[in-house]
Amino acid sequence: MGTLPIGNHIPSYRDEHLSIDFDQQLAILDAERITLTRKEYDLLALLVQHAGEIIPRDALLMRVWGYGAEIRTRTLDVHVRRLRKKLGGYADQYIETIFGIGYRFQPYHAPRFFQSTLVKPIALGA
Amino acid sequence: MGTLPIGNHIPSYRDEHLSIDFDQQLAILDAERITLTRKEYDLLALLVQHAGEIIPRDALLMRVWGYGAEIRTRTLDVHVRRLRKKLGGYADQYIETIFGIGYRFQPYHAPRFFQSTLVKPIALGA
DNA sequence: GGTGTTTTTACAAAGTTTTTACAAGTTGGC
DNA sequence: GCCAACTTGTAAAAACTTTGTAAAAACACC
Numbered sequence: 001m002g003t004l005p006i007g008n009h010i011p012s013y014r015d016e017h018l019s020i021d022f023d024q025q026l027a028i029l030d031a032e033r034i035t036l037t038r039k040e041y042d043l044l045a046l047l048v049q050h051a052g053e054i055i056p057r058d059a060l061l062m063r064v065w066g067y068g069a070e071i072r073t074r075t076l077d078v079h080v081r082r083l084r085k086k087l088g089g090y091a092d093q094y095i096e097t098i099f100g101i102g103y104r105f106q107p108y109h110a111p112r113f114f115q116s117t118l119v120k121p122i123a124l125g126a
Numbered sequence: 127m128g129t130l131p132i133g134n135h136i137p138s139y140r141d142e143h144l145s146i147d148f149d150q151q152l153a154i155l156d157a158e159r160i161t162l163t164r165k166e167y168d169l170l171a172l173l174v175q176h177a178g179e180i181i182p183r184d185a186l187l188m189r190v191w192g193y194g195a196e197i198r199t200r201t202l203d204v205h206v207r208r209l210r211k212k213l214g215g216y217a218d219q220y221i222e223t224i225f226g227i228g229y230r231f232q233p234y235h236a237p238r239f240f241q242s243t244l245v246k247p248i249a250l251g252a
Numbered sequence: 253g254g255t256g257t258t259t260t261t262a263c264a265a266a267g268t269t270t271t272t273a274c275a276a277g278t279t280g281g282c
Numbered sequence: 283g284c285c286a287a288c289t290t291g292t293a294a295a296a297a298c299t300t301t302g303t304a305a306a307a308a309c310a311c312c
Contacts, residue, residue: 037257037258039258052150054150074302075258077300077301077303078258078259080301081303098151099164099267099299099300099301100267100301164268164269165269166268199270199271200270200271200290200292201271203289204269204270204291204292207292223291225290226279226288
């Protein structure tokens with residue numbers, strides 16, 4: 001162990017619409033390949049690697065940009081915006097804004113058209 | 127080590143209708159997700175962490191707002207109101223007003239349709 | 253120098269919190 | 283029981299904060 005896996009495909013993330021291979025910096029949205037810039041990848045990677053968790057702005061600015069808490073900038077917002085644009089119609093489902101704190105990536109979650117109460121077996125017994 | 131701690135999963139509270147994860151700022155009421163603002167979370171957190179206890183207005187204003195006793199404001203009332211609104215029909219069961227003192231959070235307690243005197247074994251013996 | 257990327261700037265828009273002004277409810281003394 | 287004093291509830295507006303956005307400027311790499 002400890003050797004680099006050569007030609008080992010590690011699909012970093014995959015859901016119904018989106019799959020990402022961070023090693024290859026490759027993202028595919030509904031079978032359509034989308035190209036992300038370096039910073040966009042870094043940002044998306046951090047969010048996706050912590051899917052379901054809120055990541056504070058500070059943490060994003062620290063880990064993607066190396067910025068400390070003093071720095072005031074809109075560059076994070078601008079990048080989030082471009083990411084969302086490239087994620088198309090699902091953007092707001094994927095990248096949530098947590099007001100006053102930061103952002104959260106959520107894996108795709110199909111809308112449920114039927115209530116669970118309606119999904120009951122039909123004529124189970126005799 | 128050295129890396130920023132991102133997200134700690136501690137399911138803060140749970141009862142029959144309500145469950146709250148304060149870290150994730152996630153509250154679920156009867157399987158429906160409700161979103162609370164920061165102050166609403168802070169307030170609810172303090173109340174819930176002392177469930178069953180009366181918390182004086184002073185204490186709430188001090189610990190959530192940092193206000194001292196001199197300050198006269200209705201902001202606490204307004205926040206309680208919005209919290210109650212978001213807690214829907216159970217609101218008054220959850221958040222009690224203790225007149226002249228403060229508020230108290232009570233975990234959900236199903237109404238009893240039968241008095242304990244009525245709930246006696248039926249024909250236990252022969 | 254040209255192309256693509258990132259950051260800044262300067263507002264706009266959206267969201268949150270506090271205040272205001274008054275209504276409604278509660279309590280204790282009579 | 284009724285009244286006056288006080289407390290809490292409520293709606294709406296105001297004040298404030300955070301995030302979104304477009305465009306330009308700065309940067310980087312070949």
